[in-house]
Amino acid sequence: MEKVRDEEVLIGVTDVLKLMSISKNTLLKLSKEDETFPRSIQLIEGKEIGSGFNGTKRWVKSELKDWLESKRT
Numbered sequence: 001m002e003k004v005r006d007e008e009v010l011i012g013v014t015d016v017l018k019l020m021s022i023s024k025n026t027l028l029k030l031s032k033e034d035e036t037f038p039r040s041i042q043l044i045e046g047k048e049i050g051s052g053f054n055g056t057k058r059w060v061k062s063e064l065k066d067w068l069e070s071k072r073t
Contacts, residue, residue, distance in 0.1 A: 010058035
């Protein structure tokens with residue numbers, strides 16, 4: 001079986017929170033207020049509920065890693 005490269009991996013909210021060591025509220029704030037933060041991909045159309053994530057949003061893992069690295073410099 002072929003290994004999936006990082007730039008091809010889509011991750012959900014739980015994995016984003018773990019990767020970045022942030023809370024759901026911080027993720028929501030970054031998504032809404034920071035134009036440099038990687039945009040999520042909406043897999044299924046639907047309205048946002050509760051905290052703003054309905055379980056169908058995914059982020060490209062490599063984009064998040066690149067964004068984090070850009071904040072280190």
